[in-house]
Amino acid sequence: MGKGVEAENMSVRAIKVRKKILSNEDKDTLSGIAIVGLAFNLNGRWDEAKELEVQVMETRKTKLGVDHPSTLTSMANLASTYRNQGRWDDTEKLDMQVMETSKTKLGVDHPDTLTKTRKTKLEVDHPDTLTSIANLASTYRNQGRWDNAEMLDVQVMETSKTKLGVDHPSTLASMANIASTYRNRGRWDDAEKLEVQVIKTSKTKLGVDHPFTLTSIANMASTYRNRGRWDNTEKLLVQVIETRKTKLGVDHPSTLTSMNNLAFTWKENGKETEAVRLIEDCVRGRKRVLRANHPYFISSCTALDTWKAEQEDIILSNRRPN
Template sequence: MANLALTYKDQGRWKEAEQLQVQVMEKNTTKLGADHPDTLTTMANLAIIYKDKGRWKEAEQLEVKVMETRKMKLGADHPDTLTIMANLASTLWNQGRPEEAEQLEIEIMEIRKTDLGADHPEMLTSMSNLALTYQSQRLWEEAEKLEVQVIETHKT
């Protein structure tokens, strides 16, 4: 059912995608529990559907819940936790809240740098995302510094 919901989303069949994803989320919550990884993935997927429709507040609420639960269950440095943090940062940015997005992106970047190394592709993606957030805030020097670091790291 979850896969079909994502297929509907990819086809632009938003109403069907949302209805099916909500059903999956409710069934997972009932059968597996609210903090089960499958339930959290379903919630994150529903948030993506909401984001695609510009329903930012609803997406944010789900992403915050998933992030907090994953931090408790998996830890702040788990890849699934970092993914939802990045999704939440994007949601905040799209709501005109770049300062909040920046704080999440800094946290993600620091964790990835520590866990994966300064030259890991996921860390460099985090650095690029933060640079874009700096650009949106007209923090040109900060953005340039990060962008140069990304380019220099790619050269080596």
């Protein structure tokens, strides 16, 4: 059983205990339900995640108010699930609501007393607001609304540079998001320029083997792959895979994702045998850590079946008499 599934099962058991001792509307119970929802989300069980996240969101709206930070967090979690399901309109609606509310929140409980409330004004450059803007930009990217995504991402990046600094992780993340938009628009030079900057700063500030640095290198590999620069792509992906194996483990989802990407790179570059072997390793790894109905596991299995069928067709074709 994979660690993700194991963690999910432990969370579910904890919730059952809390429900017996406390009520469904107790804040600790709601926090536990939210954690289970996140676990379902990570494991690709999006319908079940949505059901729990809606429950948490509606209860928090009633108990805490629409503008409470915990309510906004539950709305953002639900938006993330909708995003994974490809429900872009629903995602955008929630993202927009969270973003606008984050700019000006009313009725936030004072940390020292539940009876005294205060009014908190959040400017556009507040970290929570920037996060909600970035989430909305992500939704726009998934919808292919590149102009909208780029406009918001640039706003986040420029504000982060001013308020947090050029080399702050949040600033680097916003730069990486803009590079992603450029990559999806075929603006390879612009994407590569930003990615080089992100990687260089990440290596200096976070370290060569930091997860964000490795993700940035993987993004650069994606840009190279789209440009048909196979040798550069392979070199970077192999580097990412080996480091992730050492730092995160062979079966870590990020390690398996980079293996999957390298397999597809080899396939596109005509390295059929190597591609099949690697995607087989990826399938075995994902089988160990994911459920059988997880989209990533299904995707790798489909690729493996297709590639093997293609190999068999070639073998049969070569055996036929001329």
